[in-house]
Structures are given as structure tokens and as C-alpha cells.
Ligand SMILES: NC(=O)c1ccc[n+]([C@@H]2O[C@H](COP(=O)([O-])OP(=O)(O)OC[C@H]3O[C@@H](n4cnc5c(N)ncnc54)[C@H](O)[C@@H]3O)[C@@H](O)[C@H]2O)c1
């Protein structure tokens with residue numbers, strides 16, 4: 001089959017690779033109908049996540065048709081399903097308390113050491129996201145093997161087209177959990193750093209949850225415009241002093257809650273960020289946490305800090321004093337996707353949440369490398385890329 005494979009920093013290619021096979025009785029095989037490129041994929045593309053090997057198939061946002069099932073799968077051939085990017089067994093201690101992204105069984109034992117050393121506990125497995133998280137092949141491909149297919153995938157009713165539901169695989173639940181972790185109360189002022197897909201869904205979720213004011217920070221005009229259309233007030237961090245503007249916009253108090261939807265590759269010429277960029281380039285630093293540091297300083301004392309943005313290792317000059325002295329609450333994490341798919345599918349069906357507004361480009365799978373390049377280099381107009389294995393090569397919609 002054809003699949004998007006990683007070969008090194010800024011080198012991804014669509015290659016022919018072996019077809020996936022049923023390995024365990026709970027597996028299913030999907031024929032991919034739609035798959036997306038995520039901001040998290042850019043961390044792999046930029047070479048800042050360890051443990052990716054040449055030839056690895058990427059992609060953790062996908063949906064498709066069930067074409068084969070193991071004997072213990074609950075899926076049926078012909079069903080259309082969306083698959084969470086977190087691979088979870090459903091039976092371990094963490095899955096039982098719905099902390100699916102902490103599943104103890106999905107990351108094979110022989111792959112657990114690296115994350116256990118880094119984080120104190122091994123990570124759960126994710127699709128197409130390095131050997132740190134299991135080394136599973138991803139779904140930017142014609143076919144994918146889905147382990148624990150009786151737990152993760154959600155069956156989609158025929159009347160909902162792919163693009164309405166594809167983002168249940170990751171960014172919609174991630175934006176939602178980002179807002180939920182900010183413990184938004186009615187009438188809160190909430191600030192969201194980053195107006196990429198995750199930030200935009202966090203903004204939409206915060207408004208649905210009752211925030212009276214949402215302030216969005218980025219530097220790309222089109223992304224800020226999308227945030228505005230959702231109802232946010234916006235700040236361009238290249239031209240405006242963010243903390244000053246935010247104090248003014250929040251009645252001189254500071255925001256009640258802040259959401260970091262940027263993660264480990266923050267942009268900008270803040271001095272700490274310039275140093276972090278240099279360290280990341282030469283491999284002596286992992287995370288550029290400039291946006292998170294700014295968020296911690298901007299939130300009001302007693303406020304909440306939610307971190308859906310991905311971080312991988314250690315960061316320098318972290319404002320631990322502000323965190324402690326201001327009495328802040330912090331919540332973070334890879335999304336417990338399985339917890340949110342059904343309630344969010346209901347919100348898509350009843351029209352509370354729109355998911356299609358952020359798709360900027362649809363490309364054939366064969367052109368996936370072009371999708372990565374443009375999504376990285378022209379983020380302003382390439383907001384979200386959907387890849388279609390069946391689409392004619394060379395086409396862009
Ligand atoms: N927690 C999870 O389970 C989960 C799931 C999906 C994505 N993520 C992470 O969420 C983050 C966002 O994902 P995305 O797909 O929206 O990525 P993206 O790269 O499309 O968007 C990031 C946005 O942040 C903006 N930005 C950069 N530096 C900034 C700064 N200093 N201040 C304000 N804005 C800044 C960029 O201009 C960009 O628009 C990534 O780190 C991604 O890995 C986490």
C-alpha cells in the first residue's frame with residue numbers, strides 16, 4: 001500500500017510499504033477515507049521528538065471503512081469509524097477511570113524504557129508518533145491496523161460526511177479537554193495562546209462552556225481572523241505587548257484561565273525563545289516554552305493554567321515562583337480522546353459545534369509531503385490539511 005513515511009528532519013515521502021495485517025484478535029483493519037496533518041506531526045517533521053525511525057508511517061488523525069476484523073473486534077466490515085489517536089486497552093487501571101492516554105497496556109514492554117526514564121512512568125501508545133509511544137504505524141496511509149478496535153473507534157452514522165467528524169480523532173477533543181482543564185466558569189475571561197486547529201477548537205469550546213470573554217493570541221492574520229469569527233477578541237503578539245493588553249482587556253485583574261495551545265515550538269523573538277531555539281537546533285534543549293511562560297505570568301492570582309500544547313522533555317527558566325506565589329492550578333496531558341468522542345459527536349450532530357470551518361486544503365495522499373511543507377512554512381493560509389487516499393494525484397481543493 002502507499003503511506004507517508006518519515007525519513008529525517010523535513011524529509012517525509014509517500015512510499016510503498018507492506019499492507020497491515022491482523023496481529024491480535026481485537027484488531028481491525030481500516031481502509032482510510034480521510035486523514036489529517038496535525039500540529040503534533042510538525043514536531044516529528046521538525047525532528048524535535050526523539051525515537052522516530054526512517055520508514056515509520058506517520059498520522060494519528062484518521063477515519064475510514066472497516067475492511068477486516070479480528071475475532072474479538074466488535075466492529076463489522078463496512079462500518080465507517082473515526083479512531084482516537086490514543087491507543088487504549090479499555091481494561092487497565094487508567095482506562096477504567098477514563099484516563100485513556102495513560103493506558104498501561106498499549107505501549108509494548110520493549111518500548112517503554114525511554115518514556116519511563118524521561119517521565120517516571122511509561123507513556124501509552126499513540127498512532128504514528130515515534131517508538132517512544134509504541135512505534136505503531138499511523139493512518140496517513142491507504143490502510144491502517146487498529147489495535148483494541150473494541151474500545152477506541154466510534155461508528156459514524158451515514159448522513160455525516162467525513163469532514164464533519166474526522167477531527168473527533170484528536171483536535172476537537174483536544175480543544176475541548178483544553179477548555180475543560182481550564183475549569184471555565186460562567187462569565188470567565190479566558191485567554192488562548194495559539195490559533196492553530198487546537199487553539200481554535202479550545203476557543204469554540206470555551207465559548208460553549210460559558211466564558212464571557214475569550215482572548216486569542218497568535219501572529220498569523222488569517223488564523224486571528226478565524227478566532228475573531230468564533231467570537232474571540234484577538235492580540236497579535238508581534239505588534240502588541242501581550243501582558244499589558246491582556247490586563248486592560250480583563251479589567252486590570254488578569255484572565256481567570258489561560259490555555260497554551262502552542263506547545264514546544266513557540267515562535268517569536270522573545271529573548272528566552274531565541275535562546276531556546278538555538279538550544280533546540282544543536283540538540284541541547286527540547287522545549288521552547290515561551291508561550292506557556294507568558295501565560296503563567298498573565299493569568300490572575302488563583303487562576304487556572306491548561307496545557308494541551310505538547311512538550312517533550314525539559315525547559316529552562318520556568319517561572320516556578322509565579323506558579324507558586326500566585327497559587328495557580330495547572331492541568332495538562334495528551335487527550336483522553338475516548339472519553340469525549342460520543343458527547344462531541346452529539347454536539348456536531350445537533351449543530352452546537354462546527355468542525356469544517358478550519359479546513360483550508362484537501363490533497364491526495366500522494367501529495368502528503370507537499371502538505372507537510374506548506375502546513376509548516378505557510379501556516380497562515382494552510383490552516384488544516386486533509387489528505388484523501390482516493391483523490392487524484394496533483395489535485396488540490
Ligand atoms: N494534548 C494533546 O493531546 C494534543 C493533541 C493535538 C495537538 N496537540 C498540540 O497542540 C499544539 C497546537 O496544535 P495545532 O495543531 O493547533 O498546531 P499549529 O502548529 O497549527 O498551531 C500552533 C499555533 O501557535 C501559534 N504560536 C506560536 N508561537 C506562539 C506564541 N508565542 N504565542 C501565541 N501563539 C503562538 C502559531 O503561530 C500557530 O498558529 C501543538 O503543540 C500540538 O502538538 C496536543
Ligand SMILES: [Zn+2]
Pocket residue numbers: 038039040041060061085170171
Ligand atoms: Zn493530532
Ligand SMILES: [Zn+2]
Pocket residue numbers: 088089090091092093094095096102103104105106
Ligand atoms: Zn488501558
